[in-house]
Amino acid sequence: MGDGSRVRAALAERVGIDARALAAFRIYVGLLLCADLLLRARDLSAFYTDAGVLPRDVHAELYPTLSRISLHTLSGALWWQALLFTVAFGFALLLTVGYRTRLSAVASWLLLASLQARNYYILNGGDTVLLVVLFVALFLPLGRRWSLDARASDGTDTTANTPIVGFGTAALLTQVVLIYATNAVFKFRSDAWMAGRAVPQIFQVERFVVLLGPYISEFTTLLVAINWLWVAMLVASPLLILTRRWLRATLVASYMGAHLAMRLTMDLGLFTEAMLTGLLVFLPPVVWDHVEGTVGPFINGIGGWLDSRPRIDAAVQPSIAVLPAGLRRSAARALPVATALVLVVGLLWQVAAVGAVATPEKSPVEPEEHSWKLFAPNPPANDGWYVTTGETAAGETVDVYPHADTSFGRPDHIADTYPNARWRKYLIGLQHGSDRRIAAFAHYLCRTGAETHGERLTEVEITFVHESVHTGERTRTDFGTYRCPSS
Template identity: 55%
Template structure:
């Protein structure tokens, strides 16, 4: 048992069945840890290309603007202490080192805690570029803090003086992690039930008609209508069946988990959804039963022994020095509060999502609406409009030039709408600019004023809105978002 209160022994014969369903193989937790560490590093590499644009005072969201939009949350960000590029680069480098340490499992709990704090700080520095995958990653890593992620396949395991290791972990912590995945799928299914396009079987057709999302193989499959209709119902069926991920055991659970894994790999191959498919694959690893990990361990046994040989001395001692990363009193306190903390995570998660789908009432004066922070991925219906940004700059010379920094765009439809957004974070940010208020738009205009070559007097920002129609040509409409004087908004 670990990371939470054990299942009460008074349940008698029911107890083993509950443990089998709510527990996680220690090797599954190790794979989960490795995947999270890799994702943290991958996320940093993706963000690094826009380090100046998204995280410095010369970018699209200076600290003053972030403070105006999120006065409380912005104060909690370590990344918000400075708007200089070198400071952000240093924080990225530190986070990268801790991501590597998490992968190898060195002082795992301490490293995971620091990694979570750095990730939360980074996300709070620019909330406008976040999507569902970022939230899942933050929540998954937080729940992982209360689980023995370094029990297997880690430097911690090699340095452990005791020869005993737990093969199976069960408690409130494992239940909380498993429930987070189920809540994502189940609440999304409930929202989709309340829509019309999913129930008509056309939702996936609309998703693949949105050029700003489709990439790689997505353009090829977009024209195969029968396949998209089949995928519509197959994915909805999987969402409805998600609770079976806990109910089933053995080969049945393996098969259902494999179906979800295949679905998320398919998402990655066809759509640009940020970290979402990657982090869901990481979370699904903990559902694989021990028999799967037995097979994987046998396949990797040779490589594991070779790696262990390089990391240990001839006497079997680790080459890397170990010692307690935290004082004993702190670690004992952490062990005492872990059951209560993980039980709270479990209950709060259930209540929050119940409120989000309307099963629990929320006071009218509540500062936060759970529905606004729930798993509504393409639900209740996917968007039925596409589009691209247009920005023009008027120079002091009287010339008008294209100010949009990512592509040569105009009123005519570009050959590839997705190519006008360099990555998913720019797409999300520009979506927030389009749907946001004057504060977001002025900050974007100021960025365009600074990034456009030549002395710029003003910039005009617009969006060409394209209505998606499955049975005919898509009409377009130009939406004027504003004209801004550069000296007024700041160069």
Template identity: 40%
Template sequence: MTSPPPRLSTVAERCSSVLKPLRTASGARLGIDPRALGAFRIMLGLLLIVDLIAYRLPGLVTFYTDDGVFPRSALAEVYPTFAAASLHAISGSAWVQGILFAIAGCVAVFLLVGYRTRLATGVSLLLLASLYARNPHVINGGNTILLTFLFFGLFLPLDARWSLDGGRRHRNDRRVCSVGTAAILLHFVIIYATNAVRKYQSEPWLSGTAVPRIFHVEEYFVGLGPHLAEYTAALTAANWFWVGLLSTSPFLILFVGRFRTVLVLAFGFVHLGMAATMRLGVFPFVMIAGLLLFLPPRAWDRFDGVRRDHGSSAFELIIRRIELVRDGASEPEATTSPATGARIRRGLRGCCSLVLVCVLASLLVWQLAGIGVVDSPVSDGELADASWAFFAPNPPDTSSWYVLEAELESGETVDAADGGAVAFDRPPNAAEAYESALWLEYGLDMRNFGETHYEPAAAYFCQRVESDVESITIHHVEQSVDSDGAVGDPTPSERISYSC
């Protein structure tokens, strides 16, 4: 006599009992505290404003107009796809760029305070991508990571806390767990993990000489950086610490609670050290913004406790103002039936999940191509920027700068920068050879190009020298460095001689 088949309800209960621990474990590791999402949104808004005002705005004419070093004609010749796609390439006038900068700044403020958050995130993403496409010579890995954060932010409830939109869907402090949260956390860890693999493929990093050598590439270093170059033992220890810390990056996903907090603080400490010593633009703070997403609820409970203990700080008053405005807003009226709305939401979630999976897979392929696991679809030079290599596997072994030689009508040659004698010696302060972080990015990127790419820059310098200058010659000077300092004599190479 056969036994009766089990009831469907019993099977469902058994499946639920098996899946519940899996859901709990995945939620703890791939979910994000709503307060972390709010802090992440605020950080993104601040970074957009700082990148725009502190870095891009001073170089508006120089790097984003037809009167600068990279006019639209050069963009169309070198990067025709970017020229066609960039909104900033519709005009070469400074006033048009100024309007676009102002719009981007206003939208970044909306993102900062959480007003029309998803729309502000999308518009910020489009304007930032357009700006970076207008002049790809003045961006670094931190800028492209910021772009990816804005993209993934479109699929996250960034208004979950501390926003004018109010986060009405997230009144409690339960973790938000979705394909979007999993995608951005995995994306962030992949950046660190593949960089660790690249460093294990590098003899200088494995021998402990990479960081001491990098600190003698003086054009990168400002603040405390120049004072640390002689402490070789400490820099060697920093080399090993960073390689070891990158190796633990998968534990940002695998660990929970206190262990994850310790890792977040360790990575954050390193990035603050980078900001205090190196000219890297917004990169260190972009990475710190990403690390906020990993902080567990207990860390945010501590933060809330500190805010309550210290009374109404300026930050607290702003939050209360935002909450008052939020709570006074009326709920939107439903325009569709509940059943129809549920079907639409399910369809949108499915489409969004598919997009996220495809984008994350594409980014992973890029990273795997960088470490040699799969074939690269682009050239090595393009891959270096796309894969967020960050001085790996081959840290720089030369320090470089430019010399502008001006020939006067009298036949005399002088340094176009200061009017003195032309000299190719190493500058006393190599960082001062580049006026800003944008000039540094531009100068380092232009090393890979030939005479044609230097013509717009030479024309730009001709416009800014004395009227009796007949021609400008741009020399690129390199000097080898190792972990003990400069090696050999500077070696100049003429890049272009341009008649003014």
């Protein structure tokens, strides 16, 4: 083998993705989309309708561009949101089983982007990760293995076990590494992270700490060690691409373990689950050979059952319009260019996010505001909770905070005053929100408070109590008193 062939083989082994890894990625993403929709549905009215915290007129005023591109803003009615959620859930299921995979993936991405654009204030880093990795994966053959589409091909695809290599795979792998590497840059700019204080400080912020977190928070020395271990893992993240075979598999397992440890101790929204989607595609063929050998009998059993059913292509193909051959050839020629563009843009975005290159003065988006910081450079130093009271038409003062009974006295568990990560993100961000946004929340409290107490409220008062994690000192931010609408 010549030098050129060896270089190409080494490059392919590092930026190629096993077809079974893409299949696992597809299944996991599909299930994650389903779970995300079910969890979001708990607050369907509050976050996505005109009766919630962000009516469409307020959304259009604060985010005019997002309000125009979101399908979810076509109506503020509950039925419309429920319909879009149901359609998105259906496409996510089709993506999971690999039926019309490309169509299902594109539809799932478009509906996810529309959903995220409807209420920007409840998003966290995991939402962005999921949106980005799914977009990059649209250019890859997600249905080549372990899919109904593959079953419909009668096994004639001779490339089924061939690793996929190209700009698209390089873009997907690189994007995951850039998340870690960018985060490392911001942490190196942090006095708290570089002094080993960041993780111990974060674990004193009760609103994030769940499950095993309260117990771990007592072991400061252990948390300092975790601080330095995580920084080291961020710095070492390029090894995910540079290594291969079992060494790469071991590295991937360590990163997966770190994220699962986060899930057992902290509530970071979808961040852990979203990062696992990106790590799956790094697992090398040796892992999937072992997995397939272990679960082969189960897969073969399912395959035998499917073979006894009517063939998918025979049942539906006559009703499906096939793209003209010329259009398919044009798309095939354009795909490398598109994936190369995705790779370059992804690299430039993160380079701009860390300030290595300047962004245009009239840029509509600032990359640093949408980069992978995760508690950097400044980890939170304050905890806190809301106190909201309302006055009824009869002159009685009542508690109208919809998630817990709160007062100016410290709650037993601050985390319990935030029902989930999305409410926490919305409410913490409200402290820095515009007057228009706070007024919309006040009107939401007027409506929910009236429903809770069975009579109309005339006004509500909103206060946030800050508590320093260092000194325990408490201060108050009074957002003011808001008159409730008369109807």
